[in-house]
Amino acid sequence: MPANLPPQYYEAERRYREAKEPQDKLKILHEMFAIMPKHKGTDKLQADLKFRISKLKKEIQQKKKASRRDQYFVEKEGAACVVLIGAPNVGKSQILSSLTNATPEVAPYPYTTLKPLCGMMPFENVQIQLVDTPPISSDFMEPWLAGIIRQADLVLLVVDLLSESMLEETETVFKRLEQSKIQLEIEEREVNPLDGIAHKKTMILGNKNESEDSEENLTVLKDLYGQRFPIFSISAKGKKNLEELKKKIFDSLGILRVYTKVPGKKADFEDPVILKIGSTLLDAARAIHKDFAYNLKYARLWGNGVYDGQMVQKDFVLKDGHVVEFHI
Ligand SMILES: Nc1nc2c(ncn2[C@@H]2O[C@H](COP(=O)(O)OP(=O)(O)OP(=O)(O)O)[C@@H](O)[C@H]2O)c(=O)[nH]1
Ligand SMILES: [Mg+2]
Structure with missing residues (x-):
């Protein structure tokens, strides 16, 4: 023939x-x-x-x-850094392209992406950094990829809901990462200095959710991993569920936004100070400047759960949307 x-x-x-x-x-x-x-x-x-x-x-x-040449690093930018990882051809680059202004190469064959590429994803008044990465497979993982995953605030493990070997590919990713001392989990935990294992907060993202086949695969995915991870499905190419995804990403980052104002003026709602949930007034002052935190006496607060202009002390726990007027 x-x-x-x-x-x-x-x-x-x-x-x-x-x-x-x-x-x-x-x-x-x-x-x-x-x-x-x-x-x-x-x-x-x-x-x-x-x-x-x-x-x-x-x-x-x-x-x-x-x-040990080809080393790549990612300069962190924006409110948080979210890394897209997964098997070859699952649509990682298409997701970056659909959610940001970045223009990665998207192609119908595997091993298209060779190095990390960042894009900024706007959500409300914050910018979240997304990082597209080369694929992980049983016989291939870039050695520098582990470093990029370790420093991310959230891992999006992308899965191809149309792939016949979806489960195999996904398990391979878990295994390869374990070899690099990275454990994907529901919550982030401090690296244990005894074993050096990084426990990274992860969300599973089922991509190419457009047909009955993909619905079936999504059910399988949920049965298998639903207890261990949040699972969300999208179609990056078909632009399905993308707005919901942005919100899910923001919510799972555990960040809050506060706005500063000076006495007698309005707050600047364009430019939030980004903090971790649970942060105090003192943390907010530190995020602005070390000396500022040192000199801080109290603040007046507006927003959720306080009366307008309420006076609060350094240990006050802030909430998303609070307006803060520092007094030193
Ligand atoms: N049907 C469908 N195809 C998609 C979707 N997203 C991506 N694809 C296709 O899947 C193929 C791979 O997409 P890429 O974004 O290059 O995949 P990748 O994960 O970056 O691949 P590597 O860089 O090789 O790891 C391309 O042909 C895309 O057009 C989707 O939501 N639905
Ligand atoms: Mg790619």
Whole structure:
């Protein structure tokens, strides 16, 4: 049986020959594999491509270990940092693209994203940083990815509700992260200095929720992980449930916003001071300036649960929306 390869295949093969970086070569091999029709006539070619992919992956991993070059970090910005992680092709980049102004590469084949890419997601009057990352699979995880996950305030574990191997892919992500001493959990916990394990607050995000098949997979996902994690489903491409998702993300970050004012003037509601839930007046002063906190005597407060201009002390626990007039 002849292979009957489409012209795009030959085009990709040409780019493969011209590519210099092993990472680029790997990406093009995946693309060629996706383009190639899968039938008896291409069996040999399929096996050959798989072999070349696995060989190249090994080479890249070994080179990384040896040189430790390609390190990536993320400069934290905005009210909080949320990292998108998951198996190949689940739609992480599409989610970044649908929720922010960032323009990541989105493609129908796996291993598209090679390095982290940030975008800012507006929600009400705050900006939340989203970080798109390369995929995690049984034989591949960027060594620097662990560092980015560790420093995030929330992990969004993206799952492809249309994938036939959804559960396998998801378990693989858990396992790979455990090898890097990261445990995905419902709540964030301090790193235990004895074992170095980071317990990261995680939400499972079922993507591609557009059909009956995806509904079925969502039920399976909820049965299996519903006790351990909040689970939410969207269609990043179909723009379904995205506004609700933004609210869910904000709510699970455990942050509150207070607004400062000076005596006789109105508060600035555009520019909130972002604090953790449970923060006190003193914490708010510290967030503004160390010296300011040192000199703080009391504050007057407006908003939820206080009467207008109520005088409060340093240990007063603030709520979302409070307007604070500091007195030093
Ligand atoms: N049907 C459907 N397809 C989607 C949706 N979101 C993404 N896709 C498609 O899924 C494929 C992969 O999307 P990407 O965003 O590149 O996936 P990724 O997780 O970033 O992939 P890697 O970077 O390779 O890990 C593309 O063909 C997208 O168009 C969705 O909500 N519904
Ligand atoms: Mg991607």
